[in-house]
Amino acid sequence: MTAPLNNKAPDVMSGAYRAVWRWHFYAGVLVMPFLMLLTLTGGLYLFKDEIDHAVYRSMIQIAASAQQADPDQWLSAAAIAGEGRAANVIVPARADQAVRVRVDRPDGSQRTVFVDPHTATVTGVTAYGGVTETIKKLHSLSLFGGPIGTGLNILVEIVAGWAIILCATGLYLWWPRRRAGAVLKPSETDARRRPFWRDLHALTGFYVGGVIIFLAVTGMPWSAVWGDQFMGVMRSTGLGRPPAPAAASPWSHAKPHDAPAGVGWTLENAVLPADDHGHAHGPSAPSLTRVLQTAHEQGLPRPFTVSIPQSPDLAWTVARQTRKAEDARSLYVDGVSGAVKADLRWSQFGVMAKGFEWGIAVHQGMQYGWINRIAMLIGCLAVWLLAISGLIMWWKRRPPSLSRRRSGAPPAPPGPRARIAVLCIVIPLSILYPLTGLSLVAALLLNRAVRALTGSKPAAAS
Structure with a gap:
């Protein structure tokens, strides 16, 4: 200039x-x-979806069908193929696309496993996030x-x-x-x-x-310094994430392996406890099928991301994948009973959080x-x-x-x-x-x- x-x-x-x-x-x-x-x-990264579909088309595209396998079978198939624990699953909006399961491996690495939701068949495995995740990490220099x-x-x-x-x-x-x-x-x-x-x-x-x-x-x-300070001020002033529901315990800060995905920066690392079920197993174990049923009953549109906590005392998180900031919505669901612990929407965010999330959506080329x-x-x-x-x-x-x-x-x-x-x-x-x-x-x-x-x-x- x-x-x-x-x-x-x-x-x-x-x-x-x-x-x-x-x-x-x-x-x-x-x-x-x-x-x-x-x-x-x-x-x-502005063309994340187009790049993903170009590189992983054979893994993403599947035959559409009215039939659907038990969602818990998706997790089992992904865990075997990825050689680890299923940590979250992205449920697509279209019936001709595979679900994507993030698998955390014992050595600390992660994999994305593509699974046909109609047959629970694995269609492919790649490093977590694939090419666009590498681009994202290069963009933040956190590779x-x-x-x-x-x-x-x-x-x-x-x-x-x-x-x-x-x-x-x-x-x-x-x-x-x-x-x-x-x-x-x-x-x-x-x-x-x-x-x-x-x-x-x-x-x-x-x-x-x-x-x-x-x-x-x-x-x-x-950023690591200014961003953390900004988030701290936003949360401490009550202008950020909404308060935890009265019926639930206060927000807790998740450990790295339990941090919910897709909830946006305002709710980053925010988790809620599940109901106290003791150490029940078998029919009373947490179930993706039950959580998806709750999401359907609550009218949460696809696509969305389901985060599966490793800690049994935490609620599962179901976050809508949106392009516009004001469409954000996150459900906190008890994995055993399917009870909704919290249903958070854009209207409940503080003014700083709204500006923050809007800025991110525009920055990523999604808002308009x-x-x-x-x-x-x-x-x-x-x-x-x-x-x-x-x-x-x-x-x-x-x-x-x-x-x-x-x-x-x-x-x-x-x-x-x-x-x-x-x-x-x-x-x-x-x-x-x-x-x-x-x-x-x-x-x-x-x-x-x-x-x-x-x-x-x-x-x-x-």
Whole structure:
């Protein structure tokens, strides 16, 4: 979103422009590779269903039939094929599609087992979630798990904060100040100055910057630090998940193997106890058949996900798979008696939770159908276009002394007043997103080190 100075501006404005331009450059260098990965994987994940059907068509597609096998047989067949314990099952809306059972194996790995619901025959086994789960983990940089995965997830939060800084500084640079340059259409300056890439960069950022900022802001709740703090505030203020039903015990935090699937972020890890049945077995054992019967009686539309707790004292969770946030609904069902412990709907969520879930649905391109998906895809493509055009602009203006440890960054402005524009943009974002603020401090230290190596005098926030 940059445009070069064509007319002389007052010293303070010129210095502020140069300072913002310098930080816009460094922010792009630092985070654009990560943003390109995030938008590539995010753009692919927008087409999750299409990718799944293309890759696993032979496992998903089955012959439709009015006959249905006992649902508990689905779990038994999946447990044998996946060599573990059936943890949840996705019941599709269509009769010509297999159910998907997640199987947790003793070694900690997981498998997705496709089962024909009409015959309880296994049609295929793959790693949990298949290709799109790998894309999802790449998108959150949590593919490796453990401390490494947590550290990379924190990096995503920092990158999202800097993406907002990139857009804010780019808007500042684009803003007209009695100078020629791209405003709402390509400029008509001397062709010898080759303004094409500058105008492409500026106009792309102007028209699509709002989508990029939206993706960055709505992606923050997934992060390991800011997201956890946000969820804590939402729950402690009563503006998040609804209170547990009066007849039930308070919400409990599930252990990882019992965390319900498909309930959304507001109800993530929230579980309720089942009725006290002692340690009954045989006919009184928990049953998927009984839980599905309850879901049918309660009018819960398919598709939905049934989570099967490993702990016998917990209720089963049946969560509707929705595209619109306001269609969310979760049933907590006693696996033995089929009694409904809680029936939670969108109307019961607090205002923060509603905004949170709506933002996620839009972020994933689901809330408003194809228009939503295309808008998010345009945002992802725009990041690549901005990165490529920015790289080309840098290459065209790179200094001859680039090989002698010169970065080709815009020159630092003289005087302390030039840093005010940068601070006005960066400080509010650093307060809102503390990890971004900490990374800014690190960037300042790096900037001083680079200036020392290149023989320049240090200047704060230059």
